[in-house]
Amino acid sequence: MPRSDDTYDSFVEHPRYGKRPKVTGLNPRSDDKGVFLHRNSSVECRIPGTAIQADLSRQTPATVTVTHYFDVKRVCDCGRSFIFFAEEQKHWYEELGFRLESDCVRCPACRKKLHGIARKRERYEELFHVLERSVEQNLEMAECCLTLVEDAVFHLRQLERVRMLLNRIPETHRSDMQFVQLVARLRAVEKRNSEPGSAPNGGPAASADNSSARGGPPSVS
Numbered sequence: 001m002p003r004s005d006d007t008y009d010s011f012v013e014h015p016r017y018g019k020r021p022k023v024t025g026l027n028p029r030s031d032d033k034g035v036f037l038h039r040n041s042s043v044e045c046r047i048p049g050t051a052i053q054a055d056l057s058r059q060t061p062a063t064v065t066v067t068h069y070f071d072v073k074r075v076c077d078c079g080r081s082f083i084f085f086a087e088e089q090k091h092w093y094e095e096l097g098f099r100l101e102s103d104c105v106r107c108p109a110c111r112k113k114l115h116g117i118a119r120k121r122e123r124y125e126e127l128f129h130v131l132e133r134s135v136e137q138n139l140e141m142a143e144c145c146l147t148l149v150e151d152a153v154f155h156l157r158q159l160e161r162v163r164m165l166l167n168r169i170p171e172t173h174r175s176d177m178q179f180v181q182l183v184a185r186l187r188a189v190e191k192r193n194s195e196p197g198s199a200p201n202g203g204p205a206a207s208a209d210n211s212s213a214r215g216g217p218p219s220v221s
Contacts, residue, residue: 045073052086058094066093076107117151122142132221138165139178146185156193162186 050071059065069086076082084104092098106114124144127137142165148154149162163186169179 018037021080026121044209047071047083050086052090054090055094060093060097062100069093072184074104074107076105076110078107079111080107083108089149100129113151117148117153120147121153135169135173138168139173139182142182143178146182146189150185150189159186159189 020120047070051068051070054066056067058063069089071086072081074084088104092102092104093100121144124141127133127141127144130137133141138154140161145154145158145165146162149156149158162182165184166179173179
């Protein structure tokens with residue numbers, strides 16, 4: 001069935017499917033026709049006229065099969081409304097081999113951010129096991145570690161490792177833009193988390209093992 005442009009509020013560029021509809025003003029408690037409870041108790045809203053047929057032979061075997069995919073309105077944990085597109089569902093369950101029980105609960109922006117975090121962590125682990133790192137590798141490892149602290153993946157105590165990596169940078173490279181920017185970011189994180197009442201990453205802002213308690217930028221002596 002063809003989909004009508006007036007079904008949607010506006011359009012945005014989707015990273016995989018190009019120009020796609022954008023949902024605004026979604027009320028999670030809506031009782032409009034087509035709304036049903038999902039297994040995780042969140043409310044979905046199927047968009048009429050968006051069905052595409054599923055290829056059951058390409059789906060992972062499940063107790064309940066899905067014969068058609070629909071564009072579905074969702075609300076991400078970040079508060080943004082988004083659409084889990086029928087084409088995207090077909091890609092998930094028929095091309096990538098995801099189980100039908102798998103669900104999309106985050107908007108594209110949050111998914112992109114999480115993928116970026118995963119890549120940073122993977123790269124950090126790779127560099128961690130390099131015995132003799134170059135200046136560029138130490139800077140990259142420091143950037144990965146600092147980003148993971150900023151995103152609350154690593155505890156604040158890992159700022160000490162950032163400091164240690166920056167201290168290994170020779171004087172000849174300390175005027176480089178990357179080094180200067182990392183020092184500025186480190187100072188900003190320490191300042192933000194040394195403020196009264198700040199307790200990120202599940203621990204006190206000024207605990208004994210947090211580098212923010214020591215204060216100041218990395219040593220440049």
